[in-house]
Amino acid sequence: MTSTLLQSAYKAIDDKHGEDIVVLNMQGISLLADYFIIAHGNSDRQVQAIARELQEVAVKEGYEIRRVEGFDGARWVLVDLGDVVAHVFHKDERAYYNLERLWGDAPQLDMPEA
Numbered sequence: 001m002t003s004t005l006l007q008s009a010y011k012a013i014d015d016k017h018g019e020d021i022v023v024l025n026m027q028g029i030s031l032l033a034d035y036f037i038i039a040h041g042n043s044d045r046q047v048q049a050i051a052r053e054l055q056e057v058a059v060k061e062g063y064e065i066r067r068v069e070g071f072d073g074a075r076w077v078l079v080d081l082g083d084v085v086a087h088v089f090h091k092d093e094r095a096y097y098n099l100e101r102l103w104g105d106a107p108q109l110d111m112p113e114a
Helices: 001-015 044-060 091-097
Strands: 019-025 035-043 067-069 076-080 085-088
Touching: 019 067, 035 044, 035 067, 035 076, 044 067, 044 076, 044 085, 067 085, 085 091
Parallel strands: 035 085
Antiparallel strands: 019 035, 067 076, 076 085
């Protein structure tokens, strides 16, 4: 189930032209989720569109949305889908928070282009 959820979430981000999509395997590293997806959009509207698409795809495919944070501010939107947590940043914020470095011990997964 997780791999299908991960693929669906990745595709949702890619469909809304999320940039520099990184998937981190958090298994054995974090209790929060099995996978983190990190991406960014170039405007508030794009960040919100990506987050909205993630939610719509999750509902359509029968996955639970546990929590969404930061949607209104559109600087860092967290979409918690349980085993997969998506972090959608505004381009200006991504480098500042640098989650890839923070979780540098997590292996990156190569995802096929959606």
